[in-house]
Amino acid sequence: MCLAAFALWLYFVVLLFCLAAYVIGAAILRPLRFANRAEGVFFRTAFGLGVLSHLILLIGIAGWLTLTGVLIAIGFAVAASSLWLFRWENTSEPKKTRSQTRQGSWLITAFGILLVGVVVFQAWPLPLYPPTDFDTTMY
DSSP states (O other): OOHHHHHHHHHHHHHHHHHHHHHHHHHHTTTOOOSSHHHHHHHHHHHHHHHHHHHHHHHHHHTOOSHHHHHHHHHHHHHHHHHHHHHHHHSOOOOOOHHHHHHTOHHHHHHHHHHHHHHGGGGTTGGGSOOOSHHHHHO
């Protein structure tokens, strides 16, 4: 397997994991309003990663720490979060302003994250190259 294909697969898995974390974080932090889109993406993804880390910890405590168990748990968490987000958006709320509607488009933001990942495709294998200079590996 060539290095680029190896790197692409690993980074794709990381990208999917971060997208799952974003969806979970967006569902939990839905009532909060952020100053701009970047702040919302960062806080939602970080909170979702924290939730996923605790979920995996609980799976390990239960003794189900296998690839299948983790994938099922993450899939269930993403599905429940997506349902929660759609239910929240479909409730009879008063008319939202334009800025509130723009902040609520979590699906567009998730697609934007995926698009940025595809755009930086050329730089993905670079962290996998080992250091070659003797002083970079000496310390």
